[in-house]
Amino acid sequence: MTATTSKRRVRTAVFPVAGLGTRFLPATKTVPKEMLPIVDRPLIQYAVDEAIAAGCDTLVFVTNRYKHAVADYFDKAYELEQKLEKAGKQEQLALIRNVLPEGVRAVFVTQAEALGLGHAVLCAKPVVGDAPFAVLLPDDLIWSRGDGALTQMVEHAHATGCSVVAVQDVPREQTGSYGIVATDTFDGQSGRIRQIVEKPQPAMAPSNLAVVGRYVLSPAIFSLLETTPKGTGGEIQLTDAIAALLASERVDAFRFRGTRFDCGTHLGLIEATIRYALDNERLSDAARGLMRNALNEMGVKEN
Numbered sequence: 001m002t003a004t005t006s007k008r009r010v011r012t013a014v015f016p017v018a019g020l021g022t023r024f025l026p027a028t029k030t031v032p033k034e035m036l037p038i039v040d041r042p043l044i045q046y047a048v049d050e051a052i053a054a055g056c057d058t059l060v061f062v063t064n065r066y067k068h069a070v071a072d073y074f075d076k077a078y079e080l081e082q083k084l085e086k087a088g089k090q091e092q093l094a095l096i097r098n099v100l101p102e103g104v105r106a107v108f109v110t111q112a113e114a115l116g117l118g119h120a121v122l123c124a125k126p127v128v129g130d131a132p133f134a135v136l137l138p139d140d141l142i143w144s145r146g147d148g149a150l151t152q153m154v155e156h157a158h159a160t161g162c163s164v165v166a167v168q169d170v171p172r173e174q175t176g177s178y179g180i181v182a183t184d185t186f187d188g189q190s191g192r193i194r195q196i197v198e199k200p201q202p203a204m205a206p207s208n209l210a211v212v213g214r215y216v217l218s219p220a221i222f223s224l225l226e227t228t229p230k231g232t233g234g235e236i237q238l239t240d241a242i243a244a245l246l247a248s249e250r251v252d253a254f255r256f257r258g259t260r261f262d263c264g265t266h267l268g269l270i271e272a273t274i275r276y277a278l279d280n281e282r283l284s285d286a287a288r289g290l291m292r293n294a295l296n297e298m299g300v301k302e303n
């Protein structure tokens, strides 16, 4: 076994946010998908908080030239801060200051063309260098009561020294929407990946363990990405480079504790909004009431 995250601390998190977000047009014509809010904060903030909680202090955002909003969001808002300070709005001031806590640095790199997730990760190579790193796709929002999904994965990576890919069970008819893994043995939580394929049709899928948007990767992935040809959808797929990595290094599938919402889809975004509203002390009771009313009213109209 070659273990290659070599038990080094994972300090860098990469956020590939250069996709076109076509499923949310027309909203994403001007608002990047990652800036869509769940209750009071954009999707990207949830992913950033999860990475910081897992110990990352360098955040690399892979953006494109249309996504100024992401960089603006993490920039200091001097005028707004001054206004809030003058108005004595300390709570709101803390909220905008904590978007990026002290000691955490944000680096922006550009993906000139949307050539795929694998290509977006490769764009982060000059910043990541020769160390293990995390990748988080902000439209996969993971709700958990205890440790965040990435914290759990980083612990597994530190304990084993291998790369780690987050997985969850999906209904077999949905395998065509995911990367699907087969493992040697699976102890209920993790197992060494033997095979990984991008978006297989149900009949061809080696299992129903689907990859979701959290990875801890060995830097060896970069040289593999450099030679990965275009795959499914004409894009350079991260899955294909991970498949190549399996030949030389151990990569584990990891079933995290938590609930994942696919906020790249309309229903996923709605479901996440409901869950986070119900989980919010200040909003929960009122949100329940609103839902009951909506169901009653719609029910009446439908009859």
Ligand code: UTP
Pocket (backbone or CB within 6 Å): 016, 017, 018, 019, 020, 021, 022, 023, 024, 033, 062, 111, 113, 114, 115, 116, 117, 119, 120, 137, 138, 139, 264
């Ligand atoms: P998606 O498959 O969700 O694509 O990308 P998308 O463009 O964001 O959205 P749709 O399908 O058109 O609605 C998965 C992740 O990979 C990033 C996206 O930003 C998202 O976080 N990505 C994808 C890139 O950064 N660059 C790419 O070339 C492709």
